[in-house]
Amino acid sequence: MTSTSHQRARFISFEGIDGAGKSTQIGFVSELLKARGVALVTTREPGGTPLGEKLRELLLHEKMHLETEALLMFASRREHIAQVIAPALARGEWVISDRFTDASFAYQGGGRGLDREKMEALEQWVHPELQPDLTLLFDVPLDVARARLDASRALDKFERERADFFQATRAEYLRRAAQFPERFRVIDATGTIAETEARLRDIVGELLARGGAS
Numbered sequence: 001m002t003s004t005s006h007q008r009a010r011f012i013s014f015e016g017i018d019g020a021g022k023s024t025q026i027g028f029v030s031e032l033l034k035a036r037g038v039a040l041v042t043t044r045e046p047g048g049t050p051l052g053e054k055l056r057e058l059l060l061h062e063k064m065h066l067e068t069e070a071l072l073m074f075a076s077r078r079e080h081i082a083q084v085i086a087p088a089l090a091r092g093e094w095v096i097s098d099r100f101t102d103a104s105f106a107y108q109g110g111g112r113g114l115d116r117e118k119m120e121a122l123e124q125w126v127h128p129e130l131q132p133d134l135t136l137l138f139d140v141p142l143d144v145a146r147a148r149l150d151a152s153r154a155l156d157k158f159e160r161e162r163a164d165f166f167q168a169t170r171a172e173y174l175r176r177a178a179q180f181p182e183r184f185r186v187i188d189a190t191g192t193i194a195e196t197e198a199r200l201r202d203i204v205g206e207l208l209a210r211g212g213a214s
Contacts, residue, residue, distance in 0.1 A: 007038075009089045010207065011130070013100040016138035017170050018159045019145030021189045021196065025138070026098055028197055032204050033094060041088040044098035045076065049083045052076040060156040067118075070108040074122045077101065081127055100132055102176050107158065110172025111165045134207060136200070137177050138189040142166050 012029070016022040030042055046056040055076040059069060077100070088095050101123055109119045140148075142163055149159060177184040185203055189196050 007208070009092050009094050010133045011085065011089060011095045011097070012134045012136065013097050013102065013132040014136050014138070015099060015102050015106070015173060016140070016189065017106075017142070017145050017166050017173070019148040020138040020140045021148065021193075022136070022138040023098055024193065025136075025196060025200060026096060029136075029200055029204060030096055032201065033096075036208060038094050039092065040094040040096055041084065042096045042098075043080070043084050045080060045100055045103065046073055047076070048080040048085075048097070049076075051079050060158065063157070066108065066112040066114055069112065070104060070114055070119065070122065073104050073108065074126045077104075078126045081130060085130070097132075100135075101127070102135060102137075102173065105176055106169045106172040110175075111158075111161065111169040113168070132183055134203075135177075135180070135184045136203070137173055137184055137186045138196075139170070139174065139186050140189045142170065144190050 014022040014026055014029075026042060030040060033040055045052070046059050047053045055072050058064075059072055059076075064072075085095050085097070104122075105116070105119050108114045109116055145166065146163075149155065174186070177186050187196060187199055187203075
C-alpha cells in the first residue's frame with residue numbers, strides 16, 4: 001500500500017437528485033482512499049453534528065416556508081463546518097460529505113425557486129472561503145432516479161416532490177457544474193454500479209496523482 005499522508009487534506013462533496021445513487025458510492029470512494037493510506041471523515045448534510053441531525057429531522061419531514069427551509073439548511077451547515085469539516089481538514093484528514101452547498105442551490109434554489117442572489121448571500125455569509133476541492137455530481141434522468149427509490153420505505157418530503165421539482169433541481173445542479181467546471185466532475189450514473197465505480201476509480205486516481213497541489 002502506498003501512503004498518501006504527505007498530501008494536502010481534500011474536501012470532496014457528493015451531489016445528485018434523490019435516487020441518483022451517490023450515497024451508494026460514498027462507501028466505495030472511502031475504501032479506495034483508505035486503501036491508499038488516506039485518513040478521512042465521512043459525513044452528511046443536513047446533519048453531521050448532534051444539532052444538525054435534529055435539524056435534519058425537521059427539514060426532511062416538516063412543512064415550512066421555503067426561506068425557513070433554506071435558512072435552516074445553512075444554519076446546519078455553519079455548525080457542520082465549525083464542528084466537523086474545518087477541524088478535520090486542520091488535522092490533515094480528508095472530508096467526504098454526502099451533500100454540501102450545491103444541494104441548497106439545487107433543491108432550495110432550483111426546486112423551490114428561491115432567488116439565486118439570496119442563496120449566494122447565504123453562501124458568502126456561512127462559508128466565504130471554503131469550497132469543496134472536488135464535487136462529484138451523479139447525474140441521472142428523472143425516470144431512472146424515481147425507479148431506484150426504495151418503495152419499501154417511507155419517503156421524506158423531498159423524495160415525494162413532483163416531477164417538475166426534480167427536473168428543476170437537476171437543471172440547477174447541471175448549471176452549477178457548468179459554472180464551476182474546475183471542481184465538478186459530472187458522472188453519468190445511469191449505468192451499472194460497476195461502470196460507475198470504474199469512473200470513480202479513474203477520478204480518485206487523478207486526484208491522488210496531483211498530490212498536494214491546489
